[in-house]
């Protein structure tokens with residue numbers, strides 16, 4: 019097994035920054051090297067000149083970027099996205115998708131399931147995040163109303179089959195009739211039940227958490243707001259350690275002051291930075307089209323021209339980390355964890371990815387002092403060098 023010793027790094031670990039290096043064996047991390055440790059004789063030594071080294075970033079809620087859509091019927095489109103996004107430090111992601119009706123989603127999942135996994139030189143598609151169709155029309159966000167339907171555990175079984183049992187996360191409005199059985203089905207299949215696009219009351223949300231919901235889809239966006247005599251779903255999220263809250267870290271979907279409130283309520287270990295990015299993320303401002311709707315990208319967000327509704331993010335995950343450091347009072351090591359270790363734990367893949375620990379996939383990112391991505395490794399291979 020070829021071994022590589024990465025030396026002279028500032029390691030970004032969840033509890034702090036420490037000097038040292040990484041010993042990589044094949045596609046795995048073999049161990050962390052202290053500054054005083056001599057690398058093994060058979061290892062190829064790579065001196066990274068004091069740069070930051072953090073675990074590869076993980077985006078668990080993203081619909082596309084670089085001009086590529088993850089809401090596609092073409093597995094090649096997903097592979098092209100994976101080859102593009104890795105340059106931004108993202109080494110794993112969920113394919114967030116949906117569709118206009120049940121048969122449409124079944125067909126789509128079946129068509130693109132072969133893209134789940136990792137192609138050489140690319141980020142890894144961990145599985146699917148199904149956003150809808152079982153969400154509340156009252157909190158539909160940018161979803162066309164005709165796409166939405168009542169929860170059905172039977173239909174979920176068909177979706178999970180079509181995906182090759184690759185549904186990692188399912189967003190559900192838990193207040194809808196039939197949601198309890200659906201939550202049970204998601205949990206029984208090994209998926210993560212998330213609540214989102216929801217008008218749930220505090221009591222309904224607490225019931226859902228007791229039932230097995232462990233994740234919250236883009237916290238604050240497309241959900242009942244917190245009011246002092248009506249705490250709603252957000253009151254439950256902010257006071258329950260059993261759920262991890264996604265936060266779109268662009269400052270446009272959620273004001274940074276509100277992001278700081280969330281951080282104070284939950285702590286970094288229960289907040290996952292996401293992009294909710296749409297296909298024009300990482301491209302220049304301008305007019306475009308998505309899923310048949312005219313849209314405009316401007317000022318850090320994408321809006322639907324018809325009603326000015328925000329339809330998705332346009333930044334990349336590495337930028338959300340820089341935003342958290344700059345605007346959310348979060349130190350770098352915690353901000354980095356919010357986009358790597360925390361989402362890995364929330365999606366129950368922390369035994370494979372998400373930290374600099376022995377036995378995990380050798381996915382890591384090198385950063386300069388301005389926190390810009392300068393080099394990316396996936397499965398022990400250098401796949402990008404800026």
Ligand SMILES: [Zn+2]
Nearest residue numbers: 079114149294
């Ligand atoms: Zn989304």
